[in-house]
Amino acid sequence: MLAVQEKAKYWLVAGLALGGLACGKADDKKLDDIVTRLDRIEKKLDAPRPPLRPPTPPPPEADTKTVYSVPIDGDPFIGPAVAKVTVVEASDFA
Amino acid sequence: MVVKQFVVHPDTATIPALAVCAAQQQHKFHEMEKMIWDKGWPGERPGNLSREAMDTFAKELKLNMAKFKADIDGEHCKQQLAENKALLARLGTRGTPGFFINGRFLGGAMPIDRFKVLIDEEIKKADDALKSGAKLQDYYASIVANGKKSI
Numbered sequence: 001m002l003a004v005q006e007k008a009k010y011w012l013v014a015g016l017a018l019g020g021l022a023c024g025k026a027d028d029k030k031l032d033d034i035v036t037r038l039d040r041i042e043k044k045l046d047a048p049r050p051p052l053r054p055p056t057p058p059p060p061e062a063d064t065k066t067v068y069s070v071p072i073d074g075d076p077f078i079g080p081a082v083a084k085v086t087v088v089e090a091s092d093f094a
Numbered sequence: 095m096v097v098k099q100f101v102v103h104p105d106t107a108t109i110p111a112l113a114v115c116a117a118q119q120q121h122k123f124h125e126m127e128k129m130i131w132d133k134g135w136p137g138e139r140p141g142n143l144s145r146e147a148m149d150t151f152a153k154e155l156k157l158n159m160a161k162f163k164a165d166i167d168g169e170h171c172k173q174q175l176a177e178n179k180a181l182l183a184r185l186g187t188r189g190t191p192g193f194f195i196n197g198r199f200l201g202g203a204m205p206i207d208r209f210k211v212l213i214d215e216e217i218k219k220a221d222d223a224l225k226s227g228a229k230l231q232d233y234y235a236s237i238v239a240n241g242k243k244s245i
Contacts, residue, residue, distance in 0.1 A: 064212060067197040068185045069241030072234070076114075076123035077096040084220035085213050086234045090100035090182045090192035093110040093130060093143065 097123070098178045100190055106143055110134060111175055113148035116165035120157050129155065186245040196220075196234070197241045 070088045099111040110130045117126030129151045134143050145166075152162045165171055182192065186199055193200045193209070196216040200208060220233060228236065 062199070062201060064198050064200060066199070067237060067241045068194060068199060068245075069238045069243050070181075070185065070194045070197055071238050072096045072098075075096045075098055076118050078124065079095055082231045082234070084224075084230070084233065085196055085216045086096060086237075087213075088096045088098060088194040090187045090190050090194075091097050092099060092101050092103065092190045093107040093135065094101075094103040094190065 097127070098182060099175055100179055100182045100187055100192065101175060102190055108175070109145055109148060110143050112166045112171045113151070115171035115174055116148075116162050117152065117155065117157060119165045119170075120161065122155050122157060125155050126151060184244045185242075197237045 072086065072088060075088075099107075099114065101107045101111050113130065114123050114126050117123055130143070130148075133151065134147050135141050148166060149159070149163070152159060185194070186201075188201065191203060193204075195209065195212045196219075198212055198216070200212060220230075223233065223236075224230060
C-alpha cells in the first residue's frame, strides 16, 4: 500500500514538475500546495481506523435447566395421555 | 406432544388459530392444522387464511358447521388464545417454535440433538421418580405443581 502510494506520489510530483517547468515559476506555490495536501491524505490513509461496527457479543447460553409450570389441561395432543416426557410446543401459523 | 397456539403475527395467524381451536371442540385439531398448512398456507401457490377458507376446510373435514361457526366466532376460543399467549409469554416464550420438555424451555428451531439430550435426561429423571414410588399418571402434574410460574 505504502509502496504504491510512494510511486503514485513520485509520478504525480514528477508530472507536475515537468508541467511546472513548462509553465514557469508562477506555479511553484501550487505545486507545494498539492504536495502538502497529498501528504495530508497519506497520513489519513495510514492512520489506524476504528472497526466499522463493534463486534457482536455471543448470545447467552439458553437456560434449559429451569423447570417451568406449563399446564396442558384441554390442549390438543399427539401420543399417549400420560407419558414420562411431555413436550409442549408453542406454535403459530406464521 | 401438546400444542398451544402462540400468535406472533396476529394479522395472518389469528383466524387459523381460532379455526384449530374450533376444530378441537370436535376433536379434529390435528386434521384442521394439517389442512391449513397444506391448503391455506401460502407456499408455491397463493395462500388463503381467510375466515371463509376456514369454513371450506371445516366442510371438507365434515365438521358440524353450525358448531364450528359458533366456536370460531365465539368467546371461548378467543379467550383460550389470549390465555395461552399470556401464559407462554410469562414463561419466556418470545417466538415460535418454542418447546417445553417436561417444563424445560428450548426456544427456536433447534437441531434434533438438543432435544435428544433433554428428552434422555427427562426419561432418566422420570424412571428414577417412578422407582421411588411416583405414579406415571401423576408425573406431569407434579412438574406443573412444582415448576416455576414465570421467568
